[in-house]
Amino acid sequence: MTIRLGYQMPNFKYSTPVTELFPTVIAQIREAESAGFDTAFAVDHFYQTSTLGEPDRPMLESYTSLGALATATERIQLSVLCTGNTFRNPALLAKTVTTLDVASGGRAVLGIGAGWFELEHKQYGYEFGTFTDRFERLGEALQIITPMLRGERPTFDGKWYQVESAINEPRIRDDLPILLGGAGEKKTFALAARFADHLNINWGASELPRKLEALEARCAEVGRDRSTLETSYLAFVFIDESGDRARKLQHDFLLRVGVDLSEVSDTERAAATDRMFCGAPDEVAEQIKTRVLDKGIDGIILNLIANGHEPGIVELAGRTLRPLVDA
Template sequence: MTRLGYQIPNFTYPDTDGAALFDTVRRQAVEADTSGFDTVLVMDHFYQLPMLGSPQNAMLECYTLLSALAQHTRRVRLSALVTGNTYRNPALLAKTVTALDVVSGGRAQLGIGAGWYELEHDSLGFEFGTFTDRFERLEEALQIVIGMLRGERPTLEGRWYRVRDAVNSPPPVGRIPVMIGGAGERKTLRMAAQYADESNIICGIDEIPRKLAALDEHCARLGRDRGEITVTYQTSACIAPTREEAEHELDAAVSGIPELAARRGGMIAGDPATVAAAYEKILATGVDGVTVNLPANGHVEGRVRLLGETLAPLITG
């Protein structure tokens, strides 16, 4: 499971057009693969998120991209952070993730969530529905997808999905871990306790103990061994060899993508010592690991490697 994950959240880079885009993304994944990260993750969206840019900014379809990155990496697991359940039929999703596992030699991971980006749904014709609808759909989908990934032949006559004796052949190379993303204490963490190998949470650092306590309570009620679930915390950073370089690169990113300005205060920015100290505090809250993105300077050659070399010793001890 993920202990130190590198997420690629954006595909809008200075002086980089479509022809050169994949090479910039590939380089980030290769640096992650060779510097201590155990997972490379990309967002499952078709429009850029409002906190990272405009809907017109570049966004690559995640499973096509992950399959391509599988050919350029050797060690890291490959995952969405996280798959929007509303975008795919669950049987198709099971086949897609299985194909990723086969082409990567057993390195696929399923990250999944209920979906939330209403503009994207409305613009592209995906049914959005209510909050309750989306979580009902997620739970039905989990029953189908996990069954197919585990070699079962699930049958479900649900409100949202129907499958009958669903076959998944070829099977995955190995056991594909399941991550559920989100920090809702009543629904999301209950589903993580019931179905997942990993819970990836986004919240304030001061809220982490409460989220962990909620997950503990769900596990106790369901009879699930809490020790079977890895909890990772989603973060954003901007690292460079010196604090001045990190600030300069952050300034340049905000100038090019004004939407990043609102996220600036939440980014962990600075030289390796500063960044390491901040992540030590996060890990002291009780989470098992972190997922990290570099929206300001991940495209700068060497920055992902520097981040991995800085954080991996905190995770591996």
């Protein structure tokens, strides 16, 4: 598995009727596939998250969506950034992602995290628990999921989960990749060092040097060569052939979530845009290179929350960034 350039879809509020919603999703992913993106990511939420909009905005279920996309694409890998571990029994999740792998001809990647959005847990009736609870559950889940993806039949009797000789057939392969997503320097990075093929870091870009130092330490603690754990960064990208239009898209997006860039201080602006990359193609490329790739990150997973549904924008982003990650 290699993820150098991924495309995530966290936003489904398009100016189209619901009947045209999924065709718009398919068009984006086909455009991503043609433009050289190697992986397409759904998001595992029932509601829109507070960082992107109101909770009642449209949101598609992740694995149903990926199953449909498996039949509409040919080469691009399919994953979730990230599956909320709290939403599914781990043996069922292993079965689900393995079925996606079979349906797609070996293109699935298991992206998983501890879960964090309390509102959707509460309103859908899922136990949220404490921060410690969620990471205990994730650690146990990975001890079940990992062997099931590798063709083993695990028996596990934990605090949160129990399985007995769990069978996972059919499988195309015994090396279906595992991606962990998050930014926690102790818990998330420690689990990544133990179980993951890939770590996606979703935090402010200014913190990346410290994050990578922490990851190096967690790998050393378990005797793993850090170079064997691939990394990527989740970037919020506002790109347009017109840099001024891209900046307006960013300004309008932030205004909708309560941040007016025309009125905030330089410190507040830096904090609000620390995960954002904005401008014309050459500007975005320079920002991604200097703020992320030059820090030691292997690849980029990006979303285009403002205009990814517009024909040609995904292709523009791929054409702009693919040369950077291939360098």
